[in-house]
Every structure is written in structure tokens, then in C-alpha cells.
Amino acid sequence: MFDSVDEVQKRLLDQSYIAGKKIATVVYLATKLNKPVLVEGPAGVGKTELAKVVASAVGRQLIRLQCYEGLDESKALYEWEYSKQLLYTQMLRDKVNDVIAGTRTLKEASERIAGQDDVPRPLLKAITASEPILLLIDEVDKSDPEFEAFLLEVLSDYTVSVPEVGTIQAKHLPLVFLTSNDAREMTDALKRRCLHLHIDFPSTEEEIRILELKVPGIGDRLVRDIVELVQRIRKLDLKKTPSISETLDWARALMVLNADELEADLVNDTMNVILKHQGDIAKAQSELNALLQRKAAEKAAGAPQPAPAQPAKKSVLH
Numbered sequence: 392m393f394d395s396v397d398e399v400q401k402r403l404l405d406q407s408y409i410a411g412k413k414i415a416t417v418v419y420l421a422t423k424l425n426k427p428v429l430v431e432g433p434a435g436v437g438k439t440e441l442a443k444v445v446a447s448a449v450g451r452q453l454i455r456l457q458c459y460e461g462l463d464e465s466k467a468l469y470e471w472e473y474s475k476q477l478l479y480t481q482m483l484r485d486k487v488n489d490v491i492a493g494t495r496t497l498k499e500a501s502e503r504i505a506g507q508d509d510v511p512r513p514l515l516k517a518i519t520a521s522e523p524i525l526l527l528i529d530e531v532d533k534s535d536p537e538f539e540a541f542l543l544e545v546l547s548d549y550t551v552s553v554p555e556v557g558t559i560q561a562k563h564l565p566l567v568f569l570t571s572n573d574a575r576e577m578t579d580a581l582k583r584r585c586l587h588l589h590i591d592f593p594s595t596e597e598e599i600r601i602l603e604l605k606v607p608g609i610g611d612r613l614v615r616d617i618v619e620l621v622q623r624i625r626k627l628d629l630k631k632t633p634s635i636s637e638t639l640d641w642a643r644a645l646m647v648l649n650a651d652e653l654e655a656d657l658v659n660d661t662m663n664v665i666l667k668h669q670g671d672i673a674k675a676q677s678e679l680n681a682l683l684q685r686k687a688a689e690k691a692a693g694a695p696q697p698a699p700a701q702p703a704k705k706s707v708l709h
Contacts, residue, residue, distance in 0.1 A: 392422045392449045399448075406444040408437070409600055417588040418445055427546050427567035429531075429585035434572045435634020436590045439529055442568035446525040451566065454520070455527045456513035458534040464541045467514045468551055515559070518551050523563040531581075532571040539581055546584040593635065595622055601635060606642045616653040617642055621665065624675050633665040641665045655679065 393399045399415040410418070418441075421428045430438040446453040456467055517526040531539065545551060549561035569585065571577060593601060598618045602609060621638050633641075641664045650657055658679060666672045 393419050395419070402448040403444055406447050407604055408440065408444040409597065409604065410441075411597070414441065414588065414590065417586050421586055422449070422566065424586075425564050425566075427569060427585045428588055429569045429571065429577065429582060430588045430590060431571045431573055431577075432590040433592065433632060433634070435636050436592055437635060438570040438572075438590055439527065441590070442525065442527040442529075442570070445566070445568070446527075449525070449566070451523055451525045452520070453525050453527060454513050454517045454565075455529055458528065458530045458532075458538070460533060460535060462534050462538050464514075464538065466512060467538070467541075468512050468553060514545060514551060515553075517565050518545070518549065518559055518561045520563060520565070524565050526565045526567045528567065528569040530572060530574075531569045532574040532577065536578070539578060543580055543584065546581070592625060592632075595619070598622070598635065598638065602639065602642050605639050606646065609642055609646060610651050612652050613645065613650060614642065617645070620653060620658070620679075623678055624665070627671075627674050627678060629666070629671045629674060630668045631666070631671060637665045 393402070396412065396415045396419045399419045400410050400412075403410045403415070403418075417428060420426065430441060432438055443453060513526070517524055528542070531542070546567065549564055550558050552558045569581075592598075595618055598621070599614055602614045602618065606614075617638065621633055621641075625632050641661065644661055644664050645653075645657070648657065648661070659676070662672050662675060666675055
């Protein structure tokens with residue numbers, strides 16, 4: 392799928408995803424070693440997006456299993472409709488020979504009848520896919536430990552056990568990505584079966600590159616203002632730290648409002664785009680006020696200030 396780590400970076404960039412050397416190396420090794428990848432990190436740093444762009448880059452169908460509390464193997468594998476199966480066989484009393492035509496054993500015949508109404512779920516779809524796919528097990532930390540234990544069979548041997556049928560072996564080895572927001576610690580048994588990748592919030596320069604790539608036409612001054620303030624806000628003790636996607640939303644919103652730099656009033660009016668809790672907004676407002684006070688103090692102390700060619704706007708960062 393990939394011939395080198397550099398090719399991983401290039402092909403992911405073609406999908407508008409900026410991957411550092413660490414990310415590209417793990418993706419490359421996963422494709423060469425047929426190992427699942429456990430991607431951990433804060434919410435909103437691009438873990439799910441990584442799986443999506445890798446699937447697109449290698450031309451594989453993406454099958455996604457969204458995890459949640461109470462998810463069990465039957466919900467991940469299949470929906471077995473016993474009542475429908477019974478009705479189906481009753482309706483076909485005189486035609487059952489057509490249904491089981493070609494089977495050689497009682498087991499094959501029962502599987503043929505049972506298969507008329509089972510509804511495959513993501514894991515079974517991934518295992519029985521007729522061509523190689525990419526399986527995304529999203530937010531695995533939200534599932535129960537019992538379900539995590541069930542996943543070990545899938546990740547070790549790429550098989551699943553269906554009580555009514557038996558053990559099913561994958562026709563093609565899927566490329567597997569698991570994501571975790573660190574809601575709980577994954578077991579050592581799961582981690583042993585996976586390559587580990589931790590994605591954190593980007594550095595200032597990385598986030599500038601992301602905004603310039605994802606928000607075409609944004610001005611250099613505005614993008615630097617946005618990233619500097621967001622980076623400051625992330626250092627606060629917040630209930631929900633702004634993600635990269637929220638930074639992008641804010642940048643697009645400011646572009647719609649025809650902003651070319653951050654102004655205090657504009658920040659106040661749009662702060663709810665990046666912060667989702669009123670307490671967080673209050674803390675960020677304190678940071679904003681402190682920043683403005685420092686700027687004012689520097690000016691009062693005679694710090695060198697560029698002479699504006701026109702009346703200056705009240706800017707947060709300039």
C-alpha cells in the first residue's frame with residue numbers, strides 16, 4: 392500500500408491531512424506488519440479523521456464500529472431475528488428444498504436457513520468482506536471491559552465466533568484502527584496486539600499549517616492571531632479544551648464576518664464557537680483581559696509600537 396514513510400506523508404497530504412513523521416511511521420508499519428493501530432489522545436485532535444484519510448489514500452472501504460457503554464458482541468456482529476427465521480421457514484414449507492439446495496450436511500442446511508434473516512453488523516461485515524477493507528473501532532474506551540476482551544479474538548486471529556454458525560475467518564486481513572479519548576485505560580492485552588500512537592494538540596506552527604490548508608484564503612495575520620489565542624486558552628483548566636475542528640470552525644466564522652485580525656469585541660461575540668461551557672468562556676475571558684492589560688501596560692511603559700498608517704483597531708494580539 393505504501394512504499395515508504397515519506398509516501399505516507401505525501402498521500403495523506405493529498406487527502407488534506409498533515410501527518411508528522413511519527414504518525415506516518417506508525418501508519419506505514421501497520422500496513423507492512425498487518426498490525427492494528429490504537430490511536431489515543433484528547434478529543435478532537437484528528438484520530439478518527441486519520442483512519443478515514445488512510446482508507447481513502449489506500450482505496451479501501453471504511454467500515455466503522457462506534458463504541459458505547461453496553462455494546463456487546465451480538466450488537467457488533469449481527470442481529471439475529473429468530474421470529475423472522477421461524478416465519479420464513481413456515482412460509483417455505485413446500486419450498487425448503489430450494490433454500491437448502493446444494494448443501495451436503497445438516498450443518499450447512501441450518502446455516503443456509505438461519506442466514507436468511509441475520510443482519511450483519513460492522514465486525515461481521517469486516518470479517519466477511521469480499522475485498523480488503525479498513526475497520527475503524529471508534530472510541531473503544533467507551534465500551535465495557537467485557538467487550539474489549541471480546542475484541543482480542545478479532546485482533547489476534549481476525550476471526551469471530553458466532554454461536555449459531557461457528558468460527559468465521561476473515562477472507563482478507565483488514566487494516567484496523569482503534570481510537571480512544573482516554574476515558575478509561577485500555578488493558579495491556581489489547582495494547583500488546585496493537586501499534587500505539589498518541590496524537591496530541593498540534594504545536595503553534597503545525598496548527599498554522601492546518602488552518603492555511605483547511606481554510607483557503609485566510610490572512611496570515613488572522614491565522615496567527617487565532618492560533619496564538621487558542622494555544623493560550625488550551626493551557627487553562629477547562630471543562631472542554633478547544634479541538635482542532637473547533638479552531639477551524641472559528642476561523643471559518645471569522646472569515647464570514649470579514650475579519651482580518653482579532654478584535655476584543657469580535658472575540659467576545661464568537662467565543663462560543665470554540666468554547667461550549669459558560670464557565671470555560673469566563674476563564675478564557677479572563678485570559679483575554681489579562682492579555683489586553685499587558686499590551687496596554689507595555690504601551691504605557693513606552694514599549695516600541697509601530698505607528699499605524701490609519702486608526703488602529705482594538706486587537707487582541709497586536
